[in-house]
Amino acid sequence: MTELPLLMLHADTLLHARWVITMQPQQSVLEHQIIAITNGQIVDMGPSKDLLGRYMAGHEYFLDDHVVMPGFVNAHGHSPMTLLRGYADDLPLRSWLEQKIWPAEAQWLSENYVAAGSRLAIAEMLLSGTTTFSDMYFFPDTIAAAVDASGMRVQLASPVFDFPTVWAGSADEYISKTTRLFDQYRHHERITIAFGPHAPYTVSDEPLRKIAVLSEELDIGIHMHIHENAGEISEAQNKHGMRPLKRLKQLELLSPRLQCVHMTQLLDDEIRLLSEMGAHVIHCPASNLKLANGDCRVTDLQAAGVNVALGTDGSASNNSLDMLSELRLAALLCKGNNNDAASLPAKNALAMATLNGARALGLDSKIGSLEIGKLADIIAINLNHPRTQPVYDPCSTLAYSAASAQVSHVWVNGQALVVDHKLSQMDLVQVMEEARRWGAGIAAGI
Ligand SMILES: [Zn+2]
Known part of the structure; x- marks a missing residue:
């Protein structure tokens, strides 16, 4: 007798997060969570032990040292x-x-x-x-x-x-x-x-x-x-x-x-x-x-x-x-x-x-907190750095210790725009070169 395969759901993107700050007013920091994203929306969110194995995803990110929160x-x-x-x-x-x-x-x-x-x-x-x-x-x-x-x-x-x-x-x-x-x-x-x-x-x-x-x-x-x-x-x-x-x-x-x-x-x-x-x-x-x-x-x-x-x-x-x-x-x-x-x-x-x-901005029904049904505007901040260890309360660590260079991933509408500290949709070298050219022109024109 063969076992029936476990029914797996599809998600575009799956985030495995060490900590999640949802920014929902009554909720404190959650640990070891999975967030599932499909069509730009958060479709599921919950403890890893409950959701592990439930989703098959096109993209999967293991954010083992990271705080995941709204952008x-x-x-x-x-x-x-x-x-x-x-x-x-x-x-x-x-x-x-x-x-x-x-x-x-x-x-x-x-x-x-x-x-x-x-x-x-x-x-x-x-x-x-x-x-x-x-x-x-x-x-x-x-x-x-x-x-x-x-x-x-x-x-x-x-x-x-x-x-x-x-x-x-x-x-x-x-x-x-x-x-x-x-x-x-x-x-x-x-x-x-x-x-x-x-x-x-x-x-x-x-x-x-x-x-x-x-x-x-x-x-x-x-x-x-x-x-x-x-x-x-x-x-x-x-x-x-x-x-x-x-x-x-x-x-x-x-x-x-x-x-x-x-x-x-x-x-x-x-x-x-x-x-x-x-x-x-x-x-x-x-x-x-x-x-x-x-x-x-x-x-x-x-x-x-x-x-x-x-x-x-x-x-x-x-x-x-x-x-x-x-x-x-x-x-x-x-x-x-x-x-x-x-x-x-x-x-x-x-x-x-x-x-x-x-x-x-009148956008709080869509963004600003991590909730099922809201759009996936999400960031991950890597706390595996001397300036952010040890971690007692991730909110305090972010507010008083973390540097913006520790932001490792950024999603807007579910699309990954920053992956491992790198822009995925923009040519940064070109953007910087353009800015330098303008700066040189403005300085020379003074
Ligand atoms: Zn102003």
Whole structure:
């Protein structure tokens, strides 16, 4: 008598993980797990002893020293500004923008510049474990093409200003280009479009009112630098007789679709307002520190129920796109500012860099945590390194010890984009060569 063969299920990819941090709110760290991925989705997840032998997979990864977790969501940046990394340092925000960044962009900005800079950023982000980013920059259509080719996920906040640039001539043109981009990408699996009014001081009332109406009609996000520093507040009080957030409230911009970037200089009643209106805050600690813009009251915002995500901002004010460094900085800064070592614990900092980011971008039903049915945006971080041994609590190890160079594997929509620390879909040598060429040109043109 012959034994019946055990019925095996098919999976595209099978991950054998030493540790899994699901980022599901109530779940702690799981050990010795198997994750099955098919058609870009997590289809099964459970203890190795239960699932071993159940699946036959096209690709199988044995991650014996690794933490497996959701990919990082870098909720704010300007990817092509990688080409200005280190170009203008040690300057306050307005001088940095008006004397260095904007003149350089006026001279160099083009589709080719944006393509080269965004490819460099995508390579850097993927290699350091970011699977989704939110980007605000000129030529968002060019960035979309770079993202599409790379396999990564993005929210493109198409920029809006009052003044003309090479991308558009008027606020109306910026807005119509955004709606056109939205039409073009409305069914794309990995690209979403948002309005990106740059800041309260660069966009006047009428276009902001229009954006409020359109974002509700199209049900898309509004991504905006707000309360970046004290100068912005006093200028608004002189010009409009009120603080920027109050003006945005009057213009009906405050809603769960609003992603408020920076949010330093917050008063108690402004925190209450953000909470009541369901707006999201995107904290950029490195950029805030580097430009000496002030601190974001993360603990008070979270205590009031406001969702706080994390972003690196552009490479010209950080100067890297490294989410592990960013979440560590956020945690340390919170403890120091609150004089309380219990402030922003490791798991909370990891949540800001994953699930909270997904929530801010309106993507939390699809990504941000590892759950059956969610999309397979997953990273593996190899802890077999002197700086991450021994391991008592993988959340603490990641938040306080690990380096982004320990990210070994990255999947987006189930596709392996980084395997054993190497990009699988991009020619890194070419990307770097292109960036060097631009850097040499910009340096020579000064
Ligand atoms: Zn920014």
